[in-house]
Amino acid sequence: MPSGKTHDAITLILSAPVFGVAYLASGSIWLSTVAAVGFLFGGLMFGPDLDTTSKQYSRWRFLKLLWFPYRTFFRHRSRWSHGLIFGTFLRVVYFMGVATCIAFLSMYAYTTLTGGKLPDIWEFPRVWGSLRQQSDLILGSYGLPGLAIGMWLGAASHTFTDLAGSYVKTGKRGL
DSSP: OOOHHHHHHHHHHHHHHHHHHHHHHHOOHHHHHHHHHHHHHHHHTSSGGGGSSOHHHHTTGGGGGGGHHHHHHSOTTOTTTTOTTTHHHHHHHHHHHHHHHHHHHHHHHHHHHHTOOOOOTTHHHHHHHHHHHHHHHHHOTTHHHHHHHHHHHHHHHHHHHHHHHHHHHHSOOOO
16 A cells, blocks of 8 residues: 555645646636645545544644544445545544534533533534535635535545555555
8 A cells, every 4th residue: 555655745746636627617716726725635634544543643633532433433444434435424424523522512511610501402503504604705605515525536536546556566456
């Protein structure tokens, strides 16, 4: 399998073509930048190797504890971590779930200490909805999909590189 340095180099090199293709598709420098940043984040920080002690995992520094349950639950190079269809989607859902749990526990601790009222669990979808509205204001109406596509492509480049490396070494397809 390619090393972490190889994966990083491929991600950095491919970010320019991702920007170019996004610009050809959208005609927007801003949206192309969002897609390229998503690609870089997907390849360098949010890629399939978060299921091991990898460069991607160590880049999260003190926040890497968030990924410990993910590492424990998913087997390395499984279809759930390295899969083109489910991999990035599951990491996004996992991360949002962990972020929601941490936000709820933080609010619970705060309200317990201050004697305030704990928000209802149904407040969280409303909060996520308002965050979506804010992201539309900041990134534009196509910014979040552009970011998601860029992240998926960044993670997919990692998987394709692993597949190519496996094929070169063994002559067999598959991870």
